[in-house]
Amino acid sequence: MPATPLSPQFIAELDSDLHTSGTSTHEVFEPFTGDKLHDLPMSSAPDVTDAAARARIAQLSWQAAGFDHRRRVLLKAHDLLLERSESLIDAVQSETGKTRGQAFEEVFVGALTTRYYAVSAKSVLKPRYRRAGIPFVVRTCVSYVAKGLVGVITPWNYPLSLSLFDVIPALAAGNAVLQKADNQGALSILASRRVFIDAGVPADLWAVVAGDGATIGNAVVDESDYACFTGSTATGRTVAERAAKALKGASLELGGKNPMIVLDDVDPVKAARNAVYAAYASLGQLCVSIERIYVDRKVADAFTAEFVKRTAALVQGPAFDFSTDVGSLTLPSQLERVQAHVDDAVAKGAKLLTGGRSRPELGPLFFEPTVLTGVTSAMDCSRNETFGPVVAITVVDSTEEAVLAANDSEFGLNASVFSGSIRRGRSVASLLEFGSVNVNEGYRATFSSVDAPMGGMKHSGLGRRNGPEGILRFVEARTIANATGLLTLPRTGAEFAKFGGPMFLLARILKALRRR
Numbered sequence: 001m002p003a004t005p006l007s008p009q010f011i012a013e014l015d016s017d018l019h020t021s022g023t024s025t026h027e028v029f030e031p032f033t034g035d036k037l038h039d040l041p042m043s044s045a046p047d048v049t050d051a052a053a054r055a056r057i058a059q060l061s062w063q064a065a066g067f068d069h070r071r072r073v074l075l076k077a078h079d080l081l082l083e084r085s086e087s088l089i090d091a092v093q094s095e096t097g098k099t100r101g102q103a104f105e106e107v108f109v110g111a112l113t114t115r116y117y118a119v120s121a122k123s124v125l126k127p128r129y130r131r132a133g134i135p136f137v138v139r140t141c142v143s144y145v146a147k148g149l150v151g152v153i154t155p156w157n158y159p160l161s162l163s164l165f166d167v168i169p170a171l172a173a174g175n176a177v178l179q180k181a182d183n184q185g186a187l188s189i190l191a192s193r194r195v196f197i198d199a200g201v202p203a204d205l206w207a208v209v210a211g212d213g214a215t216i217g218n219a220v221v222d223e224s225d226y227a228c229f230t231g232s233t234a235t236g237r238t239v240a241e242r243a244a245k246a247l248k249g250a251s252l253e254l255g256g257k258n259p260m261i262v263l264d265d266v267d268p269v270k271a272a273r274n275a276v277y278a279a280y281a282s283l284g285q286l287c288v289s290i291e292r293i294y295v296d297r298k299v300a301d302a303f304t305a306e307f308v309k310r311t312a313a314l315v316q317g318p319a320f321d322f323s324t325d326v327g328s329l330t331l332p333s334q335l336e337r338v339q340a341h342v343d344d345a346v347a348k349g350a351k352l353l354t355g356g357r358s359r360p361e362l363g364p365l366f367f368e369p370t371v372l373t374g375v376t377s378a379m380d381c382s383r384n385e386t387f388g389p390v391v392a393i394t395v396v397d398s399t400e401e402a403v404l405a406a407n408d409s410e411f412g413l414n415a416s417v418f419s420g421s422i423r424r425g426r427s428v429a430s431l432l433e434f435g436s437v438n439v440n441e442g443y444r445a446t447f448s449s450v451d452a453p454m455g456g457m458k459h460s461g462l463g464r465r466n467g468p469e470g471i472l473r474f475v476e477a478r479t480i481a482n483a484t485g486l487l488t489l490p491r492t493g494a495e496f497a498k499f500g501g502p503m504f505l506l507a508r509i510l511k512a513l514r515r516r
Helices: 008-015 045-083 085-096 100-125 161-172 183-199 213-223 233-245 268-284 297-312 332-347 399-407 422-429 467-472 493-512
Strands: 025-029 036-041 128-130 138-146 149-153 176-181 206-210 226-230 249-253 258-262 290-296 351-354 370-373 390-396 414-418 436-439 475-483
Touching: 008 036, 008 183, 025 183, 036 183, 045 085, 045 100, 045 149, 045 161, 045 176, 045 183, 045 206, 045 213, 085 100, 085 183, 100 161, 100 268, 100 467, 149 161, 149 213, 161 176, 161 183, 161 226, 161 467, 176 183, 176 213, 183 206, 206 213, 213 233, 226 233, 233 249, 258 268, 258 399, 268 290, 268 297, 268 390, 268 414, 290 297, 290 399, 297 351, 297 370, 297 390, 332 370, 332 390, 390 399, 414 422, 422 436
Parallel strands: 149 176, 149 226, 176 206, 226 249, 258 290, 258 414, 290 390, 370 390, 414 436
Antiparallel strands: 025 036, 128 138, 138 475, 351 370
């Protein structure tokens, strides 16, 4: 099995970029081999406080430098991301166990996000005049002010792209960032951060800490003016409660149990081939990956046969090249959860069509892509997120049945509709209670659309990342209005008596003109 291509010197240099003053470390292991990757330095609560103070000082000059300066720095970082893509991909693979192709997606989307906010921040956040209550008498302008220090807490599964989705718009808006990296994803975050530091972002402006979630994560929320969290719904509730008690805003991307609907007008073979990637990218360890498939009975046999065939044919293994289709799970806890979900389903009557077992001969955390049918509500994998390579196929008799089944979940993060008609697919998509819905794609159509908001409904989160919405969460709107001097507004009873009639007349005229 291949060892990480990251050199010990490179890893040590990245570890030194963590904001920490102590000697405590945490062992991080390579998913492909089970070997120790590095000893990650741990931060303390005082380290978080110190990092926050330094970041606040750096933020003052960063905000004052203006949009044009920030644009130049971020565009340079975009170029460096592309230039250093190989080492960034190596870092992502070494920590997550995903394939090179899926690690490439992370770097590519990270570069898209950087370029997008570099060129759009100024236009999205420029001051805008709004219609005054009394036209010509009052002039009203809305401008935006950076919140100050943004706390970012990111997971291990997509350490680079999910980090940049939050960090880059925060920086583009003029904020500083205090980020808690998951231990398993710290190298990927630190490697991408170094790109931005080399491009001109002040080192203190983007501080990265690591450590226990209950201690360091809470400290990050407490020290920041706004919190971003990506992870489980259970932890997201804790972050939201902590932020709310301090009257701080928060955006949360949380769990999902994402459905795909396959309509009766599809080419079942073509649909199945695309559906396989949607289910097993990053071995299912993706918040927007598909875990439930509802297929119309008219095409169910052909679709299922092709889906199982393609799933069984996926090339799985450890490789730092493009020779594999699926990689490894990332953590032992993930392997335990996936195996438990499969065993529970089979014991309660589900049928295993392919997969269902670990592959220790490939590495310690490999698990075969798995297809189940006959999954019922009594099974753990029915309504709970597996976050692994397990997909349940259910046959339905109508589009209405599929839509009702898809919406019957506490989660509402991502969904997919496959149809032979884009118009019909979009029509069905409009009925789904999910923050993102893809037509004839699993998740990448929305995931790569960085100009469009991404986020969850129901228990899948609060707020949105990406698009204008993704940067507006990091600023405060400030309204400044001035009297023009054309007319003096009434101040005394006598003046109200004099101007009351004309003011009501003006209101009627504005309504007749259909003016806001």
